[in-house]
Amino acid sequence: MSGEKRSEFDVAVIGAGMGAYHAVEEAAKKKDIKVAFIQGFTFQEWPLAACIFLNNPKEHEKWTSGVAETWQEKKWPNVTYFLSSVETVECEKKEITLMNKGPDAGARITYKALIVATGAKSPLIAPTPGMSLSERVKEVQACGQALKNAKTVIFNGSGLVGVEMCGDFRVHNGYGAKVILLSRSGKVLDSDYGEKSRKPDPAVVQKVTGILTEKFKVEVKHASVSDPTYTDAILSPGKLKLDNGETLDFDVYIPCYPVRPNTAFLTGGEGKQLLDASGAIISNECLQSQAYPEVFGVGVTTTKVPGHPVSARITIASQHCGKQALALLQGKEVQKFVDKGTPPPMDHPMNMKIGHGPGGYMIWSGLPGPAKICCCQCCGGGFPFCPPPCCWCCIPGCAHGCGTCCGPPEGEGPAIFMVGLLGKFPGSHGYKGLGNYGPEIPQQMRMS
Template sequence: MATSFDVAVVGAGLGAFHAAEEIAKKSKSTKVAFIFGYTFQEFPLAAAMYLNNPDEHEKWTCGIPEKWQQRWPNVQYFLSSAERIDCDKKEIRLVNKGPDAGALISYKAVILATGSKSPLISPSPGMSLSERIAEVQACGKALRSAKTVIFNGSGLVGVEMCGDFRVQNGYSARIILLSRSGKVLDTDFGEKSQSPNPAVVQRVTDILTRKFKVEVKHGSVSDPKFSDAILSPGSLKLDDGESLDFDVYIPCFPVGPNTGSLVSSKRDLLDAKGALLTNESLQSTSHPEVFGVGITSTKVPGHPVSARITAASQHCALQALAVIEGKPVQVFKDKGAPPPMAHPMNVKIGHGPGGYLIWTSLPGPAKVCCCQCCQGGFPCCPPPCCWCCVAGCSGVCGTCGGPAEGEAPAIFMKSLLQKFQIHGYKGFGEYGGEVPKQDKMT
């Protein structure tokens, strides 16, 4: 027998959080099933740090659900992942694992914020905390002993992984950053931009190759086995026939939307890439009670990405309420703050001491506060622009007369991420009593 809810929210990231939060605030009488799918909460924006150094992992993880769950009276959490989302029956069957094993949930509307498949960067659906810790430790151990590492994907994630590898593991290993275009940042400057900012691309390339000793390699690979990480020695054959030997291989690109659990009698549920086919309301074209955040054929372009996801989540929450109330849905209009920008605000090449951050495209007020306009960095940045409570604040915008970049902004960014709890990330720093402490890295 299925347990009935008005709205089901599926996902474990900030998209799902903001959707559940919006419904909880707007309609306290609406019963919500929040299918979180894990017994722990992990902060994905810190992944480059803890994959390169597992000692960092617990700092960005909470294994005690009571500490990270929000207390909304009309929202019920489910900590087992979805095995099957039947869009015809409007039912969700959970996997036979975890605290809510095998549960059957029915809904009137569902919001899917399941994200993209990102091996190692994100835990696999339904993974336990013990399994995740073992995976992170295995990755860190393999990277620490590797002589040649290939990071496939030269976008923001790949660049960040290169930097954090150097910060955590030094300069003795060879790093190859594989790029389909032969350039960095070839996919990360937003769909509103026809091409990346050439000046930023050149600057990031210079820092990567000269300071961080990274080889940017032009090449692509179609073999599907290289959609997963490989933590043991092997050989990668590029599409042009060239072979590259490696000790560790890590894909740094999204493999595709996590929509494999969706089933429907209608063939037009998903597109060829697995994205949910949607209209301008982020509503499924075949099942009007289904909405998607970050996994749809209707793109939500612009940076910062967290603001775009938040805006889309809040929109889908309101439209789900409209559906169950028999009201018409509205076209999505991105009213997020800050407003959409074509370029990311920064490029991180590692966090903390030894890392490097380049400010690229800040909103107007932040640009003035960070002294990008006049290059008035430390020690000339005036109050109230100084973030006195955050490590690295003295050099957050670079040095006076110099570019808005450097090691100090990288130190600042690591400290700033620890204050990122506005999106529902809470309780960092505790695995919980059921999970043994990991071995310290040496």
């Protein structure tokens, strides 16, 4: 597509994840409007499996699709895909310019309403905007090799991702290396179960800390790092300077927290404050930009959407933004965001993963009432007391997926079960054709 050509659309959606997919899905329901889906990549990658394939690159292709035709929806005749990432969005002009790279290099797109669903910068956990599949494959393989050879690994961030990375590192790379998990508070899971959560659960914090330190031999270190140098992953030996002046040697360093929203491409007019200091879109309770009412945001605004499961919260917020974009086009009043999704927002995650598969450990910690009864967790029954159709008998490890008879709903069994369970959800969020790199990756580059 020529960089000089401008394509006009009613709604433009920017993002490559489930948020963008569900926003497009909602906007596309009105068949007489034109929707631009700026997916930005020539491939898809299921993000919830990142901790698995970063530690074991042989698994990467299983969770990746390199054939765009398999995941581009045919049921949306009014949607046009763009597979080059965004360079700039000039909100005053309502104009998007794509990077000079990829199938739609340099394309210019105008819009009447814009939905930004780009997520946050998460080094290695998610591909960098503009990255090709071959570049991503090389990055994943380099990460896996560096972790395999490392003698000291530092994961910065003790939330869900950091804890999961520690477990998957041990599952795939053994116990020969020293693993340090940095925590600003000195505790794990502070945002979900600890002092910063809406309903702290010290028992879960204590349990996970004990499993990490005793079973997985992870050092949980009370420390913070403010130097912006360390907001990127480092896959070669170096020194990490902590805010307290202490220095740690490492072979691999990986930040395991969302660094900042992917919104740097947004520009506003003089005197209009579009973003806050962290890069979030300054928004109202409608998930709508205060500076530019035609701009909506999913997971990248100052108006937070709390609760678990996170995928459900993202889906509901995305559908809301799609509906409000249509309302804006029709001259209707934009509505306040209210999360009435299913399942309803929960204070804690439904499970806590410390590695996937054999050697991993998972805790069912926050299932809603009906599911808890179904899985016999209220009485500790476990398998084989889970009644049909509650059981997932087609998934490997299901026999102990919710715990063992009269045992707790945790351990290696649920961790094995989780790998199969992960594969059940991508399709419903727009991830299709996983398991095929496609022709871009030659056979000799794939890991067997």
